[in-house]
Amino acid sequence: MLLAPEDITAIWLSLKVALTATAISLPFGFTIAWLIVFKPFRGKVILEVFVNLPLTLPPVVIGFFLLLLLGKHGWIGKLLAEYGIVIIFTWKAAVIASATVGFPLLVRSIRLGMESIDRQLIDASRTLGAHWYDTLLTIILPLSFRGILAGSSLMFARSLGEFGATIIVAGNIPGITQTIPLAIYDYASSPSSTTMALSLCMVSVLISVSVLFLHEWLTRKLDRSKAL
């Protein structure tokens, strides 16, 4: 396997972006899934459509919207610029792109986990004196842990593969915003670098397989602790 120093950077950057995107999205994903599953309110359908939109939109379209929003003249970009914060073409932009694209997958998995909780368990906790936040932390959170785990793995994996939105908002700057897929894209465009591209592909496979194994291992561990 042949890896250039930029490739190593790309690997670390990919991992950093995917991890950060997943970690940042988790509390939001959990809250939104909880709202959708347990709270009756007007306009729930709109929230659902909005959350799922990135799943159906081409990532390039999302990237373009993000660019409009976060760019120098965008609503948020302008506001952040006043505080000296620049997002576009930094690794933070890659995080935002990954988070946006992977968010629906995270919410869906957590939601599935929450929907499988028997409502009477929540009724039981309430009649035993638990307030909503208490029930959320002691019943809903642990019982939807499988969904959270599955959602996080999915989102992490999806973030590793993020290309379309990332290339638009973060660019493809080696050592700064170039993640594994972007690096492979560069190598693939010149016929002499097939081996390099292949090496990075192997790394990609390795990371994905590790994520899947870790997920399986944690799920089994969870099952075992429940069986005691």
Place this chain on the structure above:
Amino acid sequence: MKLHIDIEKKLGAFSLHVKADVSGERTGIFGESGSGKSTLMHLVSGLMQPDKGEIILDDQCLFSSFKKNNISAEQRRIAIVFQQAMLFPHLSVKANLLYGFKRCHTENRLIKPETLIDLLKLQPLLQRGVEHLSGGEKQRVALGRAVLANPRLLLMDEPLSALDDALRFQIIPYLRSVSEDFGIPYLFISHSLTEMQLMTDHVLEIKNGRCIDETTAEQLARNRMAQSPNGYLNLLHLTNPSQKSGLYTYKWGSNTLFVSAGGYAEQSLFELSSREIILFKRHPEAISARNLLDCRVAEMFDSDGRVGVVLSANGEKLVAEIVRQAADELDITIGSAIFAAIKASSFRRLA
């Protein structure tokens, strides 16, 4: 306990309108499935909000649409024992038991976990997970969990219907003793008349979302004697068993009864259908039935053309069922002496 309910709730095509005043420690809510019993329980516990009306428990207003008052389920201190035990699957037996206790104000913690764990014989289960408990064990833990929340009122929503017969009657003494020992009043919801007879002093009968009668389980059983496939079911607590030539003999007050399917437990509960009792005006010379009781007629009642004859055998009560014609022919009147014959195989052991 005093509970005043006057509430309305519409759920799609079903509407519930219950008006009742309940007092006493052991009240039943009886009705077929779909009659609105569970909806009523949800409304009383605060898990569901009525459209209109009020609920007052011991002078405290839990809900009133007039005063715009609604105490939330978590603050009502009304605990529920559900049909399926509904134990928290990620917690151990001990953590389940203490869930409500930990959330109960210190000044309300009158029931100590150790006492209850002893009473429900849960000590050996404490460290275990709840997934592999048997149905009966789960229901005992659920009962303990509800009681340890130190509630003012316990709602038991068909807590026995998920259990098989043998287990059901093993759990009943626990349900009763927990309430009696710790002084917690309960509403017992069920569609089983036998459970009503064993668990309650008086009963609200619910049908199509309305409270159609406030009565006793005994009266309900009598009213339903003629239509029920098994007639009136007498529940007999028999004691001191011994075995003689293939039959068990039991003490029933000062009477002795012969029973085919008995056991060695010091005390057992048996069921005997009113239709399995044959009445004789005079002593029959020879008879294959193993039990012949010398009784007095204590009371008589009508149930859709059938006559229920309440017999007193040395002070123990038994209901026999005969047709009107037989009652006339035998000239049965209150106070008259009569012999009741019961086959040893007619007794069904419940617990």
